[in-house]
Amino acid sequence: MAQEAGSLKAQLKEKEKEIAALKNKLAQLEKSHASVPELQDKVTPLSPLTTKPALSNEDIMRYSRQLLLPELGVKGQLNLSRTSVLIVGCGGLGCPLAQYLAAAGIGRLGLLDYDEVELSNLHRQVLHGEENQGQAKALSAARAVKRLNSTVECIPYHLQLSPENAVQLIQQYPNSYIYNVPTRYLVNDACVLSGKPLVSASALRMEGQLTVYNYRGSPCYRCLYPVPPPPETVTNCSDGGVLGVVPGIMGCFQALEVLKIASGQGSSCGQQLLMFDAQGFRFRSIRLRPKQADCAVCGESPSVTQLIDYEAFCGSAATDKCRKLNLLSKDQRITVQEYKSVVDNSGPHILVDVRPTVEVDICHLPFSLNIPLSSLEQRKSEDIRLLQQRIIQLKQQMADDHQPPVYVICKLGNDSQKAVQVLEKMSGSELDSITVKDVCGGLMAWATKIDPAFPQY
Numbered sequence: 001m002a003q004e005a006g007s008l009k010a011q012l013k014e015k016e017k018e019i020a021a022l023k024n025k026l027a028q029l030e031k032s033h034a035s036v037p038e039l040q041d042k043v044t045p046l047s048p049l050t051t052k053p054a055l056s057n058e059d060i061m062r063y064s065r066q067l068l069l070p071e072l073g074v075k076g077q078l079n080l081s082r083t084s085v086l087i088v089g090c091g092g093l094g095c096p097l098a099q100y101l102a103a104a105g106i107g108r109l110g111l112l113d114y115d116e117v118e119l120s121n122l123h124r125q126v127l128h129g130e131e132n133q134g135q136a137k138a139l140s141a142a143r144a145v146k147r148l149n150s151t152v153e154c155i156p157y158h159l160q161l162s163p164e165n166a167v168q169l170i171q172q173y174p175n176s177y178i179y180n181v182p183t184r185y186l187v188n189d190a191c192v193l194s195g196k197p198l199v200s201a202s203a204l205r206m207e208g209q210l211t212v213y214n215y216r217g218s219p220c221y222r223c224l225y226p227v228p229p230p231p232e233t234v235t236n237c238s239d240g241g242v243l244g245v246v247p248g249i250m251g252c253f254q255a256l257e258v259l260k261i262a263s264g265q266g267s268s269c270g271q272q273l274l275m276f277d278a279q280g281f282r283f284r285s286i287r288l289r290p291k292q293a294d295c296a297v298c299g300e301s302p303s304v305t306q307l308i309d310y311e312a313f314c315g316s317a318a319t320d321k322c323r324k325l326n327l328l329s330k331d332q333r334i335t336v337q338e339y340k341s342v343v344d345n346s347g348p349h350i351l352v353d354v355r356p357t358v359e360v361d362i363c364h365l366p367f368s369l370n371i372p373l374s375s376l377e378q379r380k381s382e383d384i385r386l387l388q389q390r391i392i393q394l395k396q397q398m399a400d401d402h403q404p405p406v407y408v409i410c411k412l413g414n415d416s417q418k419a420v421q422v423l424e425k426m427s428g429s430e431l432d433s434i435t436v437k438d439v440c441g442g443l444m445a446w447a448t449k450i451d452p453a454f455p456q457y
């Protein structure tokens with residue numbers, strides 16, 4: 001009897017241990033599930049942000065170093081926890097911005113991006129890691145932010161901001177931040193129509209800019225730029241290049257201004273444009289022209305009272321990547337496959353690579369002649385002479401008296417089209433008569449469709 005009871009007790013103890021282990025496992029699982037934000041592919045109404053009446057002991061410990069600042073204090077910290085910020089673009093600017101806002105204790109962060117993480121992003125988009133390649137950027141950023149501060153509510157959006165969803169989305173967030181050109185007008189207008197300030201920055205090559213639009217009577221983006229720039233003059237990071245730390249610095253400045261606005265100190269950047277020259281290590285602050293009474297969206301009698309078609313307005317696509325120019329007719333262009341057969345058949349021709357030398361140093365086709373587009377546009381005499389010599393040589397090789405064919409290539413097929421237009425003007429005057437064609441899609445099309453061993457950058 002006593003023996004049986006003893007055995008049962010031992011069994012019971014064993015079962016209790018098992019139950020405790022299962023409970024623990026379940027709690028861990030629930031905790032980790034709750035901390036993984038769910039990716040949103042559309043805009044859904046958000047529940048109001050739960051407002052903290054006071055700071056917890058953990059909050060006090062976590063934020064102690066900034067709580068000591070008289071400029072912030074407990075009141076400012078509580079204001080941060082009651083603020084939601086929408087970050088449009090989780091790239092080079094968005095990563096440090098999200099990181100510092102989360103670290104500082106912003107209540108809710110909306111993270112919007114329609115791209116996936118690529119290897120070429122990692123030098124500047126420091127929230128993503130090698131293991132996140134191919135993952136939605138918004139989700140990768142949200143996970144990284146959650147690791148840093150699990151008390152921040154993170155909502156990753158894997159969607160493209162459009163006139164249909166922008167106002168609905170932006171109305172749910174007091175502050176916003178923007179990205180490329182068509183999106184810039186879209187976000188500006190949505191912010192003006194929703195009465196939100198817009199902390200905007202950009203970074204390209206070795207330069208950065210920052211300003212706060214639509215804030216306490218400051219101008220909006222349209223007040224300053226009523227007309228979009230011609231699409232062919234807009235450079236982005238994938239064709240202009242950027243040193244990773246430059247957007248890093250500008251993203252930190254954005255975080256600074258957002259934190260000042262959100263905590264209640266206010267931004268002093270409203271009427272100013274901050275310019276950062278990383279090469280010369282100089283900051284300059286330019287006073288902006290004031291809010292314009294005749295502004296199409298924030299003026300006295302606005303013509304934009306709801307969102308419009310921004311791609312049509314700007315003449316380019318709203319994503320950073322797929323900006324494709326169409327300057328030439330079909331017979332002025334050939335595909336990479338067609339060019340490949342010219343090469344395979346040893347057809348006499350000249351291939352002019354119009355990329356800047358720095359890109360030619362990264363990779364090039366061995367038989368190409370490098371004359372940068374800028375040299376052609378400026379009619380640089382040594383380059384023009386070189387090209388003329390090659391045309392004469394080619395004419396001697398050709399059996400017939402056809403015009404020597406010149407093909408023009410660049411990285412993606414935009415600059416090469418401009419170069420074709422320049423060369424056509426020169427043909428028969430500054431140069432012997434030639435037939436000029438653009439190689440569609442450039443070297444990146446060559447890399448994806450013809451030669452997979454050719455480097456992509």
Ligand SMILES: [Zn+2]
Nearest residue numbers: 220223295298
């Ligand atoms: Zn305006």
